[in-house]
Amino acid sequence: MRINILGVGFDNVTMDEALARGEELLCSEGAHYVVTPNPEIVETCRADAAANAAVNGADLVLPDGIGIVYGAKILHQPLRGRVPGIEFGTGMIERCARLGKSVYLLGAKPGVAEQAAENLKNRFPGLVIAGTHDGYFKEDAPIAAEIKASGADMALVCLGAPKQELFMAKYGEATGCHLLMGLGGSMDIFAGVAQRAPEFYCKHNLEWFYRLIKNPSRIGRMMKLPLFLVHVSGEKRK
Template sequence: RNTVNILGIPVDNVSMGEALDIVKGFLNEDMVHTVYTPNSEIMMAAQRDPELKEILCEADLLVPDGAGVVLASKINGCPLKERVAGFDLTNLLFVDKSAENIKFFFLGGKPGVAEEAYKNLLERKININVSGIRDGYFSKDEEEEIIRQINNSNADVLLVALGAPKQEKWIHANKKRLKVKICIGVGGTFDVLSG
């Protein structure tokens, strides 16, 4: 992996196209992969939160979602290729040719928002395969059932929109129990797609 160290966290030095290829490569491996796209706010938060820092350091793909992170890399003298926003990466995966073989699970957002996002995608003729949807407002007691719902759906890619750093912590805590191939923290993506 070609990474650039920013505030003690190895960020992948990849273009958007390379990030997409890496994500698609994860689909061919039988294990759970984690993809996070921190902005500078989260990189800063990780300095005060050792657990978050560890989670970001352990990501299988960590790309900079924000001009601030790219700027920091330039100031450090090891420039990152470009900003790779989670929203853009996710949308590129939706329209990629390989997407017809991918089952997505949408987790997060207010009740009804992810359903609306999916509906809007279909209306725009982006015919992705969504095998399950669940809103992001649940209690600890409901987690077991949510994990079961995700695993029973046979999803390949789990999009988790609980906001950062909640989504990164949730993915990390549940990674071992999930049967998906990729978990991506996608922040406010469903809100944008539903609008």
């Protein structure tokens, strides 16, 4: 049963449970995809019916942001905790290396996915990278065909929301992958182009604040968090 927060249903799972489910999907027939919404993405879904359908159509909807956890508490439907997309993605890549499954990396600026591939192969011996492509393309269908031709079992789709969710919902089957994951800016972190917040910020659920300090231009995006909480409070009053 999913926890409904402003029209987006979140799976109420721990990280271990999410990874176990991810591995099950990876080893199953057909195409499956995972999304990791934060408050900003929920706000996008409120305004965009296609994005809402793509997010809710995922096989796993994981609560990436601490704002989602707070929102669930306000609505008296507590989630068991955050499941950060970068950590879930890392765990699934480790499983691919262990199981002999291949991975395709899609997204970020030219050259970033290639660097991420090198870093991940060094980090996880035996990992097979089926292919890479940057996120700067105009037509989706040829990219899906390229992923299928690579024979990848799993794809990291790091195109930003809602583009990545819409891509996975429409072209998941066409890629031939058993599992696709929408992981936003994770490619930059895997490549070393960007750094995740230090442990102190992660431990205290302040990653959003660290990102704002490092990149003040994000203030416009960060304003979605208080807007999200206003909407959650309004939903509670209903």
